[in-house]
Amino acid sequence: MTEQEVFEKVQETLIEALGVDDDEVTAEATLTGDLGAESIDFLDIVFRLEKAFDIKIPRGELFPDNILNNPEFIKDGKLTDVGLTELKTRMPHADFTDFEQDPDINKMQELFKVQTVINYVMGKISA
Amino acid sequence: MRWIWIDRFVEFEPGKRALAVKNVSLAEEHVHDYWEAYPTHPAALMVEGFAQTSGILVGQANDFEHDVVLAKVAKAEFTDIVVPGDQLHYEAEITNLAPEAASVEGTVRKNGEVIANISMMFSHANNAMQGLELPHGFVFTGSFQRMVEPFLEKRND
Structure with a gap:
């Protein structure tokens, strides 16, 4: 296809x-x-x-669902380096070019x- | 008045599909409230009737363990109106059943003719909304469960 x-x-x-x-x-x-x-x-x-x-489609694979409730992944409303790395690992299908410049959690939906x-x-x- | 918009189940295949009937009567108060001069059974209440048919089907699929709530009406397209004297059939089929939700598709028939196609989703409230401390068993009261009992007894014979 x-x-x-x-x-x-x-x-x-x-x-x-x-x-x-x-x-x-x-x-x-x-x-x-x-x-x-x-x-x-x-x-x-x-x-x-x-x-x-x-x-x-296993749950959480296409749309990861438990990133935001892990305190290690978030600081001051932004993803931490650890959080960003985790999200990138879990979403190889997303384009992070814009998001990683400013990983504000409110912009996560744009992925x-x-x-x-x-x-x-x-x-x-x-x- | 009770908020039950189906009269009874005609067919019920646990976990798969259900067929319910609703007879619309001129004696019902609500048919006079929509257009005063022209009594009708409004489409919104057919969506509710279909949702009750489907909701009981989805609830029974897990032995009423989950509180099933209507989460989304993806499609509800009607091609005709319904008036007193009409007989409605709601036929619903489970297209997906997951731990947190279910999706259902089906039709509304008026006197045998398909007049609506509906697609909707239900959430298993206690799984999907953890932390809200919803009371268990707030959806399926006895009157809903009693409607499917004859079909379940038949299966157990």
Whole structure:
């Protein structure tokens, strides 16, 4: 499956899960900021991706969920070096170029882009 | 009045699917409250009826261990209105059942014709909202559980 084919399927998944229009689902769109995803939507997206691509997505693999409640990972509202390293290890599918300049936890959502999901699925189906 | 928007289950396959029936009557107060001159059973209450059908299905799948709450209506598209005298069938199928949540899809039929497609998600409140100290058993009161008992007894025979 090509990246374009994966993109189209991910796009369809997000349209169904979030009730957005196809032109909103660009590769650079963020799930929370641009597409309005809330917490339950992340699980809905995981369910739908599993079905669409016939893959298993262990909880916390696509969207790591217990980074923010580890005091070792956070200081003054930013990820510590240890926290950032941990997050990068757990999200090889995300692009950290902008985030690592200023790892403010409020900006963590910007890591969750449509492209992040595409990268994750590409890794999963080629594995 | 009790907040129960299905009359009874017609079919119930534990952990898989459920079919419930609701007969809309002119004697029901609510049909007069939406449009005074034209009694109807509003779509929002069909979403609720479908949610109750699905919620009991999801709850029973874990022997009512979890408090199941409606977390999201991903889709609810209606193509017709419903008036007194109509019979509704809510058919729901579990598409995913996880420790913290479940997703369900299905239809609403009016007198046999499909008039709505619905997709929704339920959260297992006690798993998903740890720390809030929700009381256990606040969703499935006796009246909901009694509705599925005939089907469970049949299975155990």
